[in-house]
Amino acid sequence: MLALLRQRGVTSDLPSPTGHIAEEFSRYDAHMCDARALSAVSRTNRLRIVQRLLLAGAR
Secondary structure, eight states: OOOHHHHTTTOOOOOOOOHHHHHHHHHHHHHHHHTTTTOHHHHHHHHHHHHHHHHTTOO
């Protein structure tokens, strides 16, 4: 449903992290891939959750 709403312009994507936050996400993604052997879909979903938590905490 969310993908359809984004496709129609009703809602937007979350802002992409930049700077040191993006670097930390990259390291976390590498850890989930190498140490935890998670699939790309699982890693993407987990990174999205972490990003939402961080953005909610910054408000």
